[in-house]
Amino acid sequence: MDKDYLIEKWLKNELTDAEKEAFEKLNDYQLHVDVLDHAKHFKASNFSDVDDFNTFKEAYQDTTPIKKIDWFKPMLRMASVLVIGFAIYFSFFYNNLTQIETLVNQKSTIQLPDNSQVTLNADSKLVYNKSNWENKRTLELDGEAYFKVAKGKTFDVVTSNGIVTVVGTEFNVKQRNDYFEVKCFEGIVRVTSDTITRQLLAGDTYRVLNTIFTQDKITYTVPQWTKNVSTFKAVPFSRVILEFERQYGVHVKVNNTDEKRLFSGGFTHNNIENALMSITEPMDLNYKISTPNQVVINGNKK
Template sequence: MNDKNIHSDPLNDFEKDLFGKGKINWEKSEADVWNELQGKMDKNPAKEVHIRNNWVQWAAAAVVLLILGFGAVISSWQKTIECRPGEHLVAALPDGSSVDLNAASKLVYNPLKWKWERKLKFVGEGFFNVEKGSTFTVESNNGTTQVLGTSFNIYAREENYRVTCLTGKVQVTSPGNEKVILLPQNHVELEAGKLVVTKLFESEKAISWKQNYFYFAGRPLKEVIDEIERQYAVTIKLDPELNNRNFGSNFSKQHSVEDVLDFVCKPMNLKFEKQANNIYIVTAES
């Protein structure tokens, strides 16, 4: 007899003894087990919703940050137009308004906000021709000018602030919040912190610089010398003791800088000397 034919695996015999006697007696019924598994499965969607809610919150926060960032860019964006010494230029603004800039003048504005806020910062001298529309505001260190549609000239250099209205109506506000309304041929000047208005002013003289002609009626000599520096792009050293001497006359830029200096100095018993290229000194006659 072949022993291999009657070979029996002890493990198989154990399985027959265990499983051949019928079903296993479970501690829980099949229905109970299924219900318990189903309950665990039902809990999973809550975790998914929680994750989805977090994602929505993160996305909303990202959108808010993007909007705030874009708003910051719009608010901080600035365009600068600068006229160098010895030059004149015309600045065109987004609404069709224009500014004739005198030498050594500058304006700064936000082109992205211009459609709903016509406002700019200005230093120097300029003739403004403003298109009708929303309030147009020009801010300078020593005052603010507001209009709707008009033309006017602003002189805003150092402590000086002067506004001349040519057409329309202009409101000027001082640093102390004093306000005046200017009509055509009205002129206002800031003196000792107060706005002093002159009516029936020869407004054409205020913009004569556009034709390279310069009027001075009892202005400090330093102001005259500073204007000559700007128009000719030179350096003129003025004896400080002469700063507040008054000068009253006019000159045209068609003459050379030395001809103009001679014209200014002679009637005031002053002299000028050329120290180097484009550098002059003005002193009193000895």
């Protein structure tokens, strides 16, 4: 029998015994009964008059989709609880982080919870969790830092280009964009960058520059930048300029020269004129301090 026909006669209470039996066998028979039962407890407004099957059917069809999404409400509540939980966790976690930053032309020395010492070079940042240090000895470094690690203590220095694992030693880590360099001054450090892992002893250098890996030796016992001298060995001139800008807080404009040319040498941090002569003379360049914070380097020496 036609379903709509049965529903219409059921609403009018005009079903024959055979029709009633067919109606009760419908898959959604109980749903219709429940709808009508709930409707008995609903007080309609004076502006409504549902007194025929077509009107009832339209109202019923309009309300059915709403019932289908009721299950979503508990899911929304659960999602809200999870979001709030994560927010509380991350708020607690990050509020416990210690972050040290240096500006251009600035250096800073701090002491870690295990009495290890870290000196940050200009324009660098160090982040670690002081409250959880005993359980997770990890520091994140962006820039350059010199570490004096307390004897018998171990921790990892994590950068975007590699990880340095140490045990009671002194070492320097430099991470600037695609420049990653580690120098060991005492003890042993283990360095991993991409697929390249090396164990460095005192005097060893590990460097990855523009994805090219090299190893070298050093003879001095501490990083020269801690003595206000920046040194370089076969480094593109553009890198030298960037470091010069960090140490003096100036902007350098380079004209008529190949900034990929390799430079070996250094400059001091306490006299801008002497520093400029140190980096321009070996490259057959000249310079001009146009404003207190602007330097122009030209490729044609006059």
